Amino acid sequence: MSTVSQPLVVPRQALASLARDYAELTKLRVTTLVVMTAWCGYYFGSLRSGVSSLSGNLFHALLGIGLVSGGTAALNEVMEHEIDGQMRRTALRPLPSGRMSLWHGAITGSLMMFGGALYLGLVLNPLTGWLSLLTAFVYLAAYTPLKKIHPICTLVGAFPGAMPGVLGWTAVRGRLEWEALVMFAIVFFWQFPHFFSIAWLYREDYAAGQIQMLPVVEPEGRSTALRIILYSVALIPVSMVPTFLGMAGSIYMFGAVVLGLILLCFGLRLACLHLPVNAPRSKQRARQLLQATVIYLPLLFVLMMLNPGIIVK
Numbered sequence: 001m002s003t004v005s006q007p008l009v010v011p012r013q014a015l016a017s018l019a020r021d022y023a024e025l026t027k028l029r030v031t032t033l034v035v036m037t038a039w040c041g042y043y044f045g046s047l048r049s050g051v052s053s054l055s056g057n058l059f060h061a062l063l064g065i066g067l068v069s070g071g072t073a074a075l076n077e078v079m080e081h082e083i084d085g086q087m088r089r090t091a092l093r094p095l096p097s098g099r100m101s102l103w104h105g106a107i108t109g110s111l112m113m114f115g116g117a118l119y120l121g122l123v124l125n126p127l128t129g130w131l132s133l134l135t136a137f138v139y140l141a142a143y144t145p146l147k148k149i150h151p152i153c154t155l156v157g158a159f160p161g162a163m164p165g166v167l168g169w170t171a172v173r174g175r176l177e178w179e180a181l182v183m184f185a186i187v188f189f190w191q192f193p194h195f196f197s198i199a200w201l202y203r204e205d206y207a208a209g210q211i212q213m214l215p216v217v218e219p220e221g222r223s224t225a226l227r228i229i230l231y232s233v234a235l236i237p238v239s240m241v242p243t244f245l246g247m248a249g250s251i252y253m254f255g256a257v258v259l260g261l262i263l264l265c266f267g268l269r270l271a272c273l274h275l276p277v278n279a280p281r282s283k284q285r286a287r288q289l290l291q292a293t294v295i296y297l298p299l300l301f302v303l304m305m306l307n308p309g310i311i312v313k
Contacts, residue, residue: 025077025105026070026112033297034069034164036063039182040301041168044247048179049172060123061171065132065164067116074137076107078102079144082207089202090209120167126173128167135163151214154195162188182241186300192231193267194293196224200270200286203277215277217272225271227244228289232267236260242304252307259296259303266292274286 042061077095085096113136121129139160146153165183171177196234199206199213200221206213214224220311240261241251271283277283 004206006064011033014262017099021100022108023107024093025074025095025100027073027077030072031069031073032230033067035066036298037164037187037301038062038065038168038171039181040305041165041180041208042171043305044179044183044308045169047174047247048177057124061120061128062166064116064120064123064128065114065167065171068121068132068136069116069164071109071112071114071116073141074105075113075136075140076144078105078109079140080147081105082209083148087205089205089207120229122170127174127176128170131163131170132167135160135167137162142254145213147213149211149212153212154192154199156186157195161191179242179247180244182238182245182247185238185241186235187297189231189235190297193228193235193289194297195262197270197286197290197293200224200277201283201290219277221275221277221282224277225267228267228269229264232260232264236264239300243309246309248304248309249307251304252309255303255307256300259300262294263292 021164035059039058039062042058046058054260077093081093081095081102082095084090090096095102095105116127117136120132139157143153143157143160146156162184165187166176166180169180169183173180199215203213203215203219205298207216214227215221218224236257239256240253242248242256243250248256266285266289270282270289273279273285274280275282
């Protein structure tokens with residue numbers, strides 16, 4: 001009986017392991033957040049156009065954007081496989097651990113990235129296809145190599161990181177408009193407390209991989225804390241702009257201010273410690289800030305969608 005069942009068990013285990021490797025290669029959790037943000041952009045673009053937000057094009061938009069995002073993540077891991085192998089939290093990824101070859105990762109990433117951009121361009125509109133490809137190019141050709149050179153990499157990486165909502169918008173509208181740029185600005189400013197808290201929390205890992213994040217080059221934490229506060233403060237008025245543009249109502253604006261102040265409080269709690277990055281207590285506060293940023297963005301966009309404004313065509 002066991003000899004009959006064994007061949008059935010092994011392939012299932014192998015497939016499950018391969019699926020996990022692909023999920024890590026394409027950074028599934030990050031890609032899921034990208035797709036969710038793109039969906040928000042699509043939703044508001046559909047309101048502007050007066051079309052159903054659940055039309056067939058939504059599937060095409062999210063599929064294409066997801067493919068480009070996952071493919072870009074895979075190529076990023078190909079480019080950084082040696083660095084990943086030096087950092088504890090990434091050493092078990094499929095490429096540095098040797099479970100997947102570099103060629104496998106590179107071919108998979110290239111097919112997903114270029115295929116997704118082509119799909120968006122042909123099925124939806126050329127602007128979305130080209131913008132998705134430009135986003136991937138900036139991420140891979142500018143942000144990724146800069147991580148080994150200078151802390152400005154965080155600023156550069158915030159540009160492609162803020163594009164998903166814009167891509168969702170152009171997938172419906174076929175052009176760039178102020179509403180799309182506002183969604184871009186919200187995600188742009190949000191990324192700084194989010195990524196600085198990650199860099200604070202994993203400072204030793206980044207140092208081991210020679211990644212020039214700000215907490216690595218300035219271990220006292222003062223510059224990082226200052227930037228967290230400044231960008232968190234700037235995020236509050238930026239998050240209010242959708243109400244003035246007719247994208248969201250007054251309930252949203254009130255909620256955006258409350259969420260922004262809560263996020264700012266978490267940043268101030270970290271900054272007011274006046275402790276270096278490697279202090280255990282500061283890392284605890286950095287983790288709490290990271291958790292706050294992860295909760296903030298989905299809540300903000302859900303609130304925006306639940307309390308839409310009147311967008312004049």
